[in-house]
Amino acid sequence: MATEQCLKCKMQLSDSDFVICDCCNELLHEKCSELSTTEMRSVLLKKRSLMFFCLTCKENFKQFPKLIKNFNELMERNKALEETNKELLQKLDNYKELESKITTPIANQCNMEDVISEIIDRQSRATNVIIFNVNESSNNTKVGRLQDDREAVINILEDYAVDKTDLKLFRLGKISPNKMRPIKLTLKSAEEAKYILRNKLVKNTWN
Numbered sequence: 001m002a003t004e005q006c007l008k009c010k011m012q013l014s015d016s017d018f019v020i021c022d023c024c025n026e027l028l029h030e031k032c033s034e035l036s037t038t039e040m041r042s043v044l045l046k047k048r049s050l051m052f053f054c055l056t057c058k059e060n061f062k063q064f065p066k067l068i069k070n071f072n073e074l075m076e077r078n079k080a081l082e083e084t085n086k087e088l089l090q091k092l093d094n095y096k097e098l099e100s101k102i103t104t105p106i107a108n109q110c111n112m113e114d115v116i117s118e119i120i121d122r123q124s125r126a127t128n129v130i131i132f133n134v135n136e137s138s139n140n141t142k143v144g145r146l147q148d149d150r151e152a153v154i155n156i157l158e159d160y161a162v163d164k165t166d167l168k169l170f171r172l173g174k175i176s177p178n179k180m181r182p183i184k185l186t187l188k189s190a191e192e193a194k195y196i197l198r199n200k201l202v203k204n205t206w207n
């Protein structure tokens, strides 16, 4: 106890002369406690109903009603915040659900762009042209008809500076009377195909 000092006067306390604050447990001289002799006797009883509080704690107690009011207000606000939080979480869930619905079409759109660029790319590399309005051969055999088609195409391409050897061509669709099926012609290069497509209007046998 010798190292303890009085909360009020900061002087050393003796083993017998002190009283303990029931709130902060700090020690004070009996005279510094400002208790009357009767009060002091009651406070020092082992079984007692009277409590002792130092001046600091007494001052603090005055703040109690205000603190309780503030605390209650905080609790109210906390409750309101919890409600808001719950609503926000619900909204977030809704947004997430919406987002998953939105991002799927966006992904498709991106794929669509890929597809379009792929088509453009393929077209630039395409070596095929379609020739219309070429009379169907009256030959009875497939080989004969192909031969006639080949000659017709070579004839059409007469004025075009393209490689006409071993032309790959075939009629699109099934034979039917009074119908001229288009011919798909595969050229040796994309340049030749482009050249033909650019100049095709000079011939009126195909469009």
Ligand SMILES: [Zn+2]
Pocket (backbone or CB within 6 Å): 006, 007, 008, 009, 010, 011, 028, 029, 032
């Ligand atoms: Zn003192």
Ligand SMILES: [Zn+2]
Pocket (backbone or CB within 6 Å): 021, 022, 023, 024, 025, 026, 053, 054, 055, 056, 057
């Ligand atoms: Zn105290």
